[in-house]
Amino acid sequence: MRSSPELRPNFWDALVALAVVLLAAGCGFAVWGGQNGAAALTAVVSVDGVETERLVLADTGETERTVESNGYTLCLRLTETEVWVEEADCPTQDCVHTGHISRSGQSIVCLPARVIITLEGGQPVDNGVDIVVG
Numbered sequence: 001m002r003s004s005p006e007l008r009p010n011f012w013d014a015l016v017a018l019a020v021v022l023l024a025a026g027c028g029f030a031v032w033g034g035q036n037g038a039a040a041l042t043a044v045v046s047v048d049g050v051e052t053e054r055l056v057l058a059d060t061g062e063t064e065r066t067v068e069s070n071g072y073t074l075c076l077r078l079t080e081t082e083v084w085v086e087e088a089d090c091p092t093q094d095c096v097h098t099g100h101i102s103r104s105g106q107s108i109v110c111l112p113a114r115v116i117i118t119l120e121g122g123q124p125v126d127n128g129v130d131i132v133v134g
């Protein structure tokens with residue numbers, strides 16, 4: 001049996017909330033200030049508008065990913081700092097020609113295969129459109 005007197009002044013709740021906020025702020029500052037000034041850059045792979053994979057580049061390291069979609073096959077290459085489509089059998093080859101992306105907000109799109117690879121996180125660039133929230 002658990003009784004939770006809800007009418008009690010929520011002093012502890014307030015304190016906990018405050019602590020959480022402070023902690024979150026602290027983490028935020030740690031991310032901003034630390035790690036050689038770079039936050040975790042994440043490659044988000046979407047197939048047909050559905051996110052299928054999320055890879056933190058720094059954690060993933062150098063790797064390859066094969067994405068099959070809509071009858072086409074894309075060979076992705078990832079390193080700790082950038083992503084590119086090394087090979088694809090789509091007719092337009094736009095995704096291959098896009099080349100390497102290495103900054104947050106950049107993306108590679110393969111229309112025939114309906115695959116989108118987007119970079120998120122990382123440090124905002126100078127003309128930064130992105131504001132990091134959370």
Ligand SMILES: [Zn+2]
Nearest residue numbers: 088090095110
């Ligand atoms: Zn393509």
